[in-house]
Amino acid sequence: MFRNLRIGPRLVLLTLLGGSLVVGTITGFCYFFGSRQIEQDMREKAISVALGTASQIEVVQRGVEKVLSGCAARIQDSAASPERVATILQDTVAKNPEIFGAAFAYASDGSRQHAPYVYRSGAHLLRKDLATDNYHYDVWDWYTLPRDLQRPVWSEPYFDKGGGGTLMVTYSAPLYQAEGSGRKLLGVVTCNVSLNWLTTLLKSIRFGETGYAFLVSKNGAYICHPRQDYVVKETLFSAAEEAGRPELRTIGRRMTAGETGFIPLRNLVSNAPSHLAFAPVPATGWSVSVVVSDAELLAPVVSLSRSVAAVGAAGFGILLLITLFIARTITRPVRLLDEATATLALGDLDAPLPNIPGNDEIAHLAESFSRMRIELKRSMAELQRTTAAKQKIESELEIARSIQMSLVPRTFPAFPDRPEFDLYAELHPARAIGGDFYDFFMLDQNRICIAIGDVSDKGVPAALFMAVVRTFLKAIWRDEESPAKTLRRLNDELAEDNATCMFVTLFCAVLDLRNGSMRYACGGHNLPYILGRDGTVRCIKRLQGVTVGAMEGMIFAEGEERMVPGEVFFLYTDGISEAMNQAEELFGEERLKDALQCFAGEASVSDLVEDVRNRVESFTDGAEQSDDLTMVAFRYLGLPER
Numbered sequence: 001m002f003r004n005l006r007i008g009p010r011l012v013l014l015t016l017l018g019g020s021l022v023v024g025t026i027t028g029f030c031y032f033f034g035s036r037q038i039e040q041d042m043r044e045k046a047i048s049v050a051l052g053t054a055s056q057i058e059v060v061q062r063g064v065e066k067v068l069s070g071c072a073a074r075i076q077d078s079a080a081s082p083e084r085v086a087t088i089l090q091d092t093v094a095k096n097p098e099i100f101g102a103a104f105a106y107a108s109d110g111s112r113q114h115a116p117y118v119y120r121s122g123a124h125l126l127r128k129d130l131a132t133d134n135y136h137y138d139v140w141d142w143y144t145l146p147r148d149l150q151r152p153v154w155s156e157p158y159f160d161k162g163g164g165g166t167l168m169v170t171y172s173a174p175l176y177q178a179e180g181s182g183r184k185l186l187g188v189v190t191c192n193v194s195l196n197w198l199t200t201l202l203k204s205i206r207f208g209e210t211g212y213a214f215l216v217s218k219n220g221a222y223i224c225h226p227r228q229d230y231v232v233k234e235t236l237f238s239a240a241e242e243a244g245r246p247e248l249r250t251i252g253r254r255m256t257a258g259e260t261g262f263i264p265l266r267n268l269v270s271n272a273p274s275h276l277a278f279a280p281v282p283a284t285g286w287s288v289s290v291v292v293s294d295a296e297l298l299a300p301v302v303s304l305s306r307s308v309a310a311v312g313a314a315g316f317g318i319l320l321l322i323t324l325f326i327a328r329t330i331t332r333p334v335r336l337l338d339e340a341t342a343t344l345a346l347g348d349l350d351a352p353l354p355n356i357p358g359n360d361e362i363a364h365l366a367e368s369f370s371r372m373r374i375e376l377k378r379s380m381a382e383l384q385r386t387t388a389a390k391q392k393i394e395s396e397l398e399i400a401r402s403i404q405m406s407l408v409p410r411t412f413p414a415f416p417d418r419p420e421f422d423l424y425a426e427l428h429p430a431r432a433i434g435g436d437f438y439d440f441f442m443l444d445q446n447r448i449c450i451a452i453g454d455v456s457d458k459g460v461p462a463a464l465f466m467a468v469v470r471t472f473l474k475a476i477w478r479d480e481e482s483p484a485k486t487l488r489r490l491n492d493e494l495a496e497d498n499a500t501c502m503f504v505t506l507f508c509a510v511l512d513l514r515n516g517s518m519r520y521a522c523g524g525h526n527l528p529y530i531l532g533r534d535g536t537v538r539c540i541k542r543l544q545g546v547t548v549g550a551m552e553g554m555i556f557a558e559g560e561e562r563m564v565p566g567e568v569f570f571l572y573t574d575g576i577s578e579a580m581n582q583a584e585e586l587f588g589e590e591r592l593k594d595a596l597q598c599f600a601g602e603a604s605v606s607d608l609v610e611d612v613r614n615r616v617e618s619f620t621d622g623a624e625q626s627d628d629l630t631m632v633a634f635r636y637l638g639l640p641e642r
Helices: 007-077 082-095 141-149 196-203 236-243 246-256 299-345 361-407 459-479 483-495 588-598 605-620
Strands: 101-106 116-121 124-129 158-160 166-179 182-194 212-216 222-224 261-266 273-281 286-293 421-428 436-442 447-455 504-512 517-523 529-531 537-539 559-562 568-572 629-636
Touching: 007 082, 007 101, 007 166, 007 182, 007 196, 007 212, 007 273, 007 286, 007 299, 082 101, 082 116, 082 124, 141 166, 141 182, 166 196, 196 212, 196 222, 212 246, 236 246, 246 261, 246 273, 246 286, 299 361, 361 459, 421 436, 421 605, 436 459, 436 629, 447 459, 447 568, 447 629, 459 483, 459 504, 483 504, 483 517, 504 568, 529 588, 537 588, 568 605, 588 605, 605 629
Parallel strands: none
Antiparallel strands: 101 116, 101 182, 116 124, 158 166, 166 182, 212 222, 212 286, 261 273, 273 286, 421 629, 436 447, 447 504, 504 517, 517 559, 529 537, 529 568, 568 629
């Protein structure tokens, strides 16, 4: 289809395709490398935010740990009465706004338990004792873990019932008193930190419209998350199980192991493709995570790609107008030339050609067409003269062919009144006229002469030489009865004044019809075959004899054969044995003998000649005939019974 377009549309199409390829490549390059760069920048930014948030939490937690350490020291140095402890706790909470409440839970000694607790309620500080019938502090983790582990412990986030149901995290430390060689547990001092400030901090971290931050504990529990139903109640692992997301379990293990990373993840809130950056909070083992949407991550790249595409589209419009103008400038003179040449092709050589000014290729093409028209008119006139001369030559050649073919016998049966033999021959010139010939005639009532020859050249010279040979041969036979003497006289006649140095291969034989005896002589020709009645094929004896007409004074030997009734005498020229196929292979003597064996017996000699010709034509398979094909078949039948 593309090849059927004219030059103008093809030029426009190719230009637009090329432009599309360039703009598409640029857009793809910008998108690919831009997205990689933005992803890298966002990775660094997200991890930086996660690390920064973790650092802020770390600062608060370290501060709480120091405050608790100082509070514990004061309680240990005091009389440790509940009232005095409550005063110390109130002073600690009042001076440290990041602490929601503080408590000291006395170690149980079998008497009534005490756990003075000071906490914030709006702008006021309130006191209460956690040791009530409804709240047994000695079973809660914030008390039992530091008691049993004998070291400070950060608890998992929880909703503090004693502090009004606020989401808390507690830092607890055991307090001991020296006693003898050991030490005695006085109780556990705690500082409760409200996580409301942490929720506010994480909510302030935004990446676009859908990005958010969340915090998980060292056990994977959600401390802060946009979905409030997740906070404290769910973990990364339970959320993974609920959502059927096994990759969340892998991420949860990395986060609880304290790793830092930036990985692709489908958003649990919006279910959109996103990336997750996470970093640890070393003091508590928590992990801060930041989620950013891929769509918002790549929004600048998409915007840039759209801008490039828009600029490219505008450029296409301008490029299209320029291309159309250029195509019209180029194709208009070409179209005029096309119309003019179409007129010339119809034979109107006097039709005007367009005048195209300038020195470019199209102007040169117009000048070339003008010169071509002049040359074409001259060539056509010459062609007319040449055609007339060729037709005259072809006519003369056809006449010459008719004359040549009339020189050889073509009427069969040649001797219908002679029952002693059956005779058939064919001649197929390679050109209009050729150099092969055959002849046969009765010398008297009992003897028949058979001759076949092949002139060294082809065409008109060979035909003329063949006519001379046939005339001399027939004239000499009238005076000579010996085949050898006939060839010797013919050779001397042809060699005399033979300026063209042409010659002929010749075989001639005289057969006595009364007894089948045959005398023959050969002048450099292919030896004939005799086909026996039993299917055998034999070649006659080779004799001394060179080509006829090349040199005077040559001697030719004479041989004798005897044929029995039913045998066939087959003569041919080398156009049969040397016929070539498309692969330049020769038909050869062996294929000829095979063909002759197939027709030994009672088959007619005309069928024999026709079969050999068909086999040669089938072998050559359309290859050009390189030489004349001539065959003579003579079946000796003997004298009829009286």
